[in-house]
Amino acid sequence: xxxxxxxxxxxxxxxxxxxxxxxxxxxxxxxxxxxxxxxxxxxxxxxxxxxxxxxxxxxxxxxxxxxxxxxxxxxxxxxxxxxxxxxxxxxxxxxxxxxxxxxxxxxxxxxxxxxxxxxxxxxxxxxxxxxxxxxxxxxxxxxxxxxxxxxxxxxxxxxxxxxxxxxxxxxxxxxxxxxxxxxxxxxxxxxxxxxxxxxxxxxxxxxxxxxxxxxxxxxxxxxxxxxxxxxxxxxxxxxxxxxxxxxxxxxxxxxxxxxxxxxxxxxxxxxxxxxxxxxxxxxxxxxxxxxxxxxxxxxxxxxxxxxxxxxxxxxxxxxxxxxxxxxx
Amino acid sequence: xxxxxxxxxxxxxxxxxxxxxxxxxxxxxxxxxxxxxxxxxxxxxxxxxxxxxxxxxxxxxxxxxxxxxxxxxxxxxxxxxxxxxxxxxxxxxxxxxxxxxxxxxxxxxxxxxxxxxxxxxxxxxxxxxxxxxxxxxxxxxxxxxxxxxxxxxxxxxxxxxxxxxxxxxxxxxxxxxxxxxxxxxxxxxxxxxxxxxxxxxxxxxxxxxxxxxxxxxxxxxxxxxxxxxxxxxxxxxxxxxxxxxxxxxxxxxxxxxxxxxxxxxxxxxxxxxxxxxxxxxxxxxxxxxxxxxxxxxxxxxxxxxxxxxxxxxxxx
Numbered sequence: 001x002x003x004x005x006x007x008x009x010x011x012x013x014x015x016x017x018x019x020x021x022x023x024x025x026x027x028x029x030x031x032x033x034x035x036x037x038x039x040x041x042x043x044x045x046x047x048x049x050x051x052x053x054x055x056x057x058x059x060x061x062x063x064x065x066x067x068x069x070x071x072x073x074x075x076x077x078x079x080x081x082x083x084x085x086x087x088x089x090x091x092x093x094x095x096x097x098x099x100x101x102x103x104x105x106x107x108x109x110x111x112x113x114x115x116x117x118x119x120x121x122x123x124x125x126x127x128x129x130x131x132x133x134x135x136x137x138x139x140x141x142x143x144x145x146x147x148x149x150x151x152x153x154x155x156x157x158x159x160x161x162x163x164x165x166x167x168x169x170x171x172x173x174x175x176x177x178x179x180x181x182x183x184x185x186x187x188x189x190x191x192x193x194x195x196x197x198x199x200x201x202x203x204x205x206x207x208x209x210x211x212x213x214x215x216x217x218x219x220x221x222x223x224x225x226x227x228x229x230x231x232x233x234x235x236x237x238x239x240x241x242x243x244x245x246x247x248x249x250x251x252x253x254x255x256x257x258x259x260x261x262x263x264x265x266x267x268x269x270x271x272x273x274x275x276x277x278x279x280x281x282x283x284x285x286x287x288x289x290x291x292x293x294x295x296x297x298x299x300x301x302x303x304x305x306x307x308x309x310x311x312x313x314x315x316x317x318x319x320x321x322x323x324x325x326x327x328x
Numbered sequence: 329x330x331x332x333x334x335x336x337x338x339x340x341x342x343x344x345x346x347x348x349x350x351x352x353x354x355x356x357x358x359x360x361x362x363x364x365x366x367x368x369x370x371x372x373x374x375x376x377x378x379x380x381x382x383x384x385x386x387x388x389x390x391x392x393x394x395x396x397x398x399x400x401x402x403x404x405x406x407x408x409x410x411x412x413x414x415x416x417x418x419x420x421x422x423x424x425x426x427x428x429x430x431x432x433x434x435x436x437x438x439x440x441x442x443x444x445x446x447x448x449x450x451x452x453x454x455x456x457x458x459x460x461x462x463x464x465x466x467x468x469x470x471x472x473x474x475x476x477x478x479x480x481x482x483x484x485x486x487x488x489x490x491x492x493x494x495x496x497x498x499x500x501x502x503x504x505x506x507x508x509x510x511x512x513x514x515x516x517x518x519x520x521x522x523x524x525x526x527x528x529x530x531x532x533x534x535x536x537x538x539x540x541x542x543x544x545x546x547x548x549x550x551x552x553x554x555x556x557x558x559x560x561x562x563x564x565x566x567x568x569x570x571x572x573x574x575x576x577x578x579x580x581x582x583x584x585x586x587x588x589x590x591x592x593x594x595x596x597x598x599x600x601x602x603x604x605x606x607x608x609x610x611x612x613x614x615x616x617x618x619x620x621x622x623x624x625x626x627x628x629x630x631x632x633x634x635x636x637x638x639x640x641x642x643x644x
Binding site: 015018022026136137139140141142143144145148149151152156163256257260261263264267268278279281282283285287290294297298301302305 | 474493607
């Protein structure tokens with residue numbers, strides 16, 4: 001167990017170093033930081049002095065070392081566009097993105113589980129087939145289009161829900177802002193969260209259905225039925241429990257995807273999150289923000305991947321018996 | 329199914345057309361009405377995009393023919409619509425129907441080109457990893473693993489951002505199509521590489537490869553001439569599904585404002601333009617391009633699904 005975790009940890013650090021390298025090179029070779037900081041008429045000698053002071057004349061490896069040390073302390077310099085520390089900009093917007101992703105994940109999972117089990121158990125009912133066809137449409141229609149349709153239907157035509165922003169937010173101790181405690185905040189999160197969660201919802205539903213179909217064919221389910229157990233006990237106690245291993249893996253990975261795909265949803269609903277900041281930074285070539293977002297989101301991904309792998313190890317006893325030789 | 333029981337002339341060599349018609353792939357195609365429908369829709373959309381210049385009633389890029397007085401007209405069948413503009417006009421007075429046809433041309437062009445790019449990178453990497461093995465394999469697959477742990481849209485956005493840093497604004501706008509192809513192409517090569525590597529690992533130990541090696545063929549020649557044709561089946565499936573995905577990614581990038589500019593709109597750009605006018609009730613600017621995009625992607629996806637099942641020996 002310890003060896004497994006250590007090995008995965010080493011891999012995660014390698015990934016972070018590669019990401020750091022990409023962010024570092026982006027920072028170093030696209031655009032000159034000195035040019036961004038001084039005026040047009042600054043003499044060359046002064047520029048050179050600034051260069052020396054910023055450590056830009058140091059060997060590459062030392063500069064990369066400094067970059068990593070700074071990044072580890074969440075120190076990414078000033079945004080070219082906003083002229084304020086990148087870390088503050090990102091942290092200010094972090095709660096909005098995390099809240100949106102988490103609510104989407106909860107909605108997606110809460111709806112996908114019963115839908116997946118139902119379509120798996122009653123695969124020949126027309127309602128199951130309708131759900132499957134609908135999910136295929138859900139995969140083919142792009143997220144931003146679904147968002148637009150939602151806005152048109154629920155905000156423009158029906159006028160039930162707001163189409164942009166977070167509504168009123170409450171600041172919790174520790175600086176975390178939340179919209180989940182006010183009515184307008186709750187109303188504002190419904191459409192974006194549904195839009196963002198829909199793709200994940202269809203994916204998890206299809207996965208659970210496929211896994212259920214697989215498990216229901218196995219001998220131990222037949223045996224459980226032969227023992228005269230109730231349908232409920234067989235379906236939920238035996239079948240569903242065994243489908244959850246791959247579902248946990250995929251859900252963990254999808255959680256990361258939700259945070260990344262929030263870029264699109266935030267743009268449609270003008271949600272004040274990190275994704276929108278990242279998008280603006282791409283349009284304005286605001287390199288410090290771009291590299292900081294990249295490093296932060298990669299860190300989130302790596303941590304999620306690590307947690308999923310460890311969970312997988314805990315849930316699936318076969319991995320423990322086979323040791324490191326196993327894996328399929 | 330009556331003709332299968334009737335005896336066929338044994339001596340006559342069946343014509344090429346008949347052999348294609350009788351091939352099991354074609355047989356499974358003929359027997360799936362949904363697939364036939366998807367193929368017809370895809371073909372129609374591709375043809376109408378290619379011949380946009382002939383079909384489209386207006387040329388949305390000809391500034392002389394655009395009249396601002398015609399702007400924001402609803403579709404022809406509604407009360408204020410005009411017969412000249414079947415699906416209405418946008419904020420600049422461009423005919424939506426014509427703009428969709430021209431926009432689809434860009435969407436398909438970027439889609440096809442980025443699929444080719446991903447396939448070339450992926451196949452080369454997969455062949456090298458599978459055939460050479462060892463350190464080459466480890467390095468390539470490690471890079472693939474790392475890239476795979478990030479969503480493609482994020483990587484595409486990042487490459488687009490880097491290209492914006494390298495090129496200045498005018499250069500970037502002038503080269504937007506190659507930039508999009510590059511970002512989408514690079515962000516999708518991993519699947520090809522993984523699949524090709526897997527198949528290559530199997531093929532490389534077969535006798536025909538050993539024979540080729542013994543007669544002293546160059547490894548690159550063996551990879552391309554002998555191994556590659558035998559691993560192309562799965563690649564075709566990935567490429568078809570990848571086309572749908574590439575079209576979606578391009579639309580998403582354009583919608584987010586980092587893709588095609590409004591002066592040269594793809595389907596995604598059109599949807600974005602319409603998004604700004606949704607609250608004024610001008611639904612047709614977004615909805616029609618959106619429907620076109622959804623139908624195109626769905627049809628290509630259905631084709632890809634069918635191809636995957638048809639080529640899968642387990643399901644035969």
